[in-house]
Amino acid sequence: MTQRKGEKPTISIQEHMAIDVCPGPIQPIKQISDYFPRYPRGLPPAAPQFAGHVGPLRSALSTSSAAPAAPAAAESERPNEDNPERACAGASASLQAIRRDEEPDVEGYDSDDSTTLGTLEFSLLYDQENNALHCTINKAKLPVPRYKKGLKPMDHNGLSDPYVKLHLLPGASKANKLRTKTLHNTLNPFWNETLTYYGITDEDMVRKTLRISVCDEDKFRHNEFIGETRIPLKKLKPNQVKNFNNCLEKQLPVNKTEDKSLEERGRIMISLKYNTQKSCLVVGIIRCAHLAAMDANGFSDPYVKTYLKPDENKKSKHKTAVKKKTLNPEFNEEFCYDIKYADLTKKTLEITVWDYDIGKSNDFIGGVSLGINANGERLKHWFDCLKNKDKKIERWHTLTNELPGSLND
Numbered sequence: 001m002t003q004r005k006g007e008k009p010t011i012s013i014q015e016h017m018a019i020d021v022c023p024g025p026i027q028p029i030k031q032i033s034d035y036f037p038r039y040p041r042g043l044p045p046a047a048p049q050f051a052g053h054v055g056p057l058r059s060a061l062s063t064s065s066a067a068p069a070a071p072a073a074a075e076s077e078r079p080n081e082d083n084p085e086r087a088c089a090g091a092s093a094s095l096q097a098i099r100r101d102e103e104p105d106v107e108g109y110d111s112d113d114s115t116t117l118g119t120l121e122f123s124l125l126y127d128q129e130n131n132a133l134h135c136t137i138n139k140a141k142l143p144v145p146r147y148k149k150g151l152k153p154m155d156h157n158g159l160s161d162p163y164v165k166l167h168l169l170p171g172a173s174k175a176n177k178l179r180t181k182t183l184h185n186t187l188n189p190f191w192n193e194t195l196t197y198y199g200i201t202d203e204d205m206v207r208k209t210l211r212i213s214v215c216d217e218d219k220f221r222h223n224e225f226i227g228e229t230r231i232p233l234k235k236l237k238p239n240q241v242k243n244f245n246n247c248l249e250k251q252l253p254v255n256k257t258e259d260k261s262l263e264e265r266g267r268i269m270i271s272l273k274y275n276t277q278k279s280c281l282v283v284g285i286i287r288c289a290h291l292a293a294m295d296a297n298g299f300s301d302p303y304v305k306t307y308l309k310p311d312e313n314k315k316s317k318h319k320t321a322v323k324k325k326t327l328n329p330e331f332n333e334e335f336c337y338d339i340k341y342a343d344l345t346k347k348t349l350e351i352t353v354w355d356y357d358i359g360k361s362n363d364f365i366g367g368v369s370l371g372i373n374a375n376g377e378r379l380k381h382w383f384d385c386l387k388n389k390d391k392k393i394e395r396w397h398t399l400t401n402e403l404p405g406s407l408n409d
Contacts, residue, residue, distance in 0.1 A: 265401050300365060302356070303319060
């Protein structure tokens with residue numbers, strides 16, 4: 001730039017710095033920062049130079065200064081002279097393109113938690129005839145990120161010791177939890193293990209949800225949660241296998257507003273039959289499944305008691321044998337109540353399961369009542385027995401922590 005002798009400079013040092021950035025004659029500008037907007041964090045290390053070098057910024061400005069129409073030659077040479085914001089917008093777009101090309105984008109993959117936690121492949125089968133829900137856990141993996149593969153590492157060595165835990169909701173957590181074996185030091189576990197819930201009724205399939213959690217086992221601390229998925233059982237069709245490949249999600253809170261008096265404590269299979277020849281009701285205690293653990297060793301020593309109420313003479317109590325250290329006892333015992341068929345409509349069968357303890361009071365595990373005052377499956381079982389004389393009717397029932405009547409052990 002030339003200056004006449006004896007004439008004072010009319011531009012500032014900031015305007016001098018803009019000479020190589022904005023082509024054309026220098027115009028007074030309010031702030032030089034208009035040409036240098038703040039870019040997002042993570043600007044490329046090789047930033048363009050602005051003096052004596054035709055860098056990307058100047059190229060962007062030069063490109064953006066090309067006029068779409070040329071009404072006059074003078075105007076086409078300097079279209080952005082009075083519109084610096086338009087020029088800087090082009091420069092910003094150019095810098096972002098350079099950043100994408102030159103910088104490794106470590107955040108380029110989907111950072112949603114349901115993706116980074118991993119995926120789980122499993123299948124479910126509801127065996128309606130045997131009232132069983134079969135859950136086959138196949139494998140877990142995380143194929144999306146480019147620099148990770150497998151489950152989210154939980155241990156210091158970058159690996160995990162994963163296992164899968166099943167839980168039916170709503171219900172008591174200890175009474176109906178199942179889990180797979182633990183696979184050590186892997187991010188791509190392959191279980192191929194089938195876990196089975198017994199005593200699942202059609203009513204359960206409508207209202208219950210299966211919660212499947214993947215956890216990391218730690219011998220020295222509490223086991224760590226990796227991710228979970230939930231499947232409403234109403235999505236399953238009876239006797240048809242359904243395969244799933246679900247993303248693991250963050251742990252969702254369990255609804256704590258449930259009625260605690262209806263907390264589930266396990267299942268019991270009961271058979272009813274009215275024998276017309278002997279004029280008696282035959283009650284069969286077949287087995288229990290997924291009972292709540294009442295002892296410190298994680299098991300119970302269960303036995304079952306039955307009452308036919310009202311019991312004026314207090315002679316209706318029957319008790320099974322005690323099964324040691326098990327949550328899935330098999331009893332296969334039957335008890336007879338001498339009663340007229342017409343009187344059954346006035347009676348209620350109360351069944352309770354207890355944990356036997358030596359030297360102290362036995363612990364109540366759960367109970368169920370069948371009769372005309374019951375509802376759902378319990379009422380249906382009772383009516384089926386009344387309608388089908390001399391026929392044994394077997395049903396699974398849910399045990400709750402509500403003590404039927406006011407029974408004491």
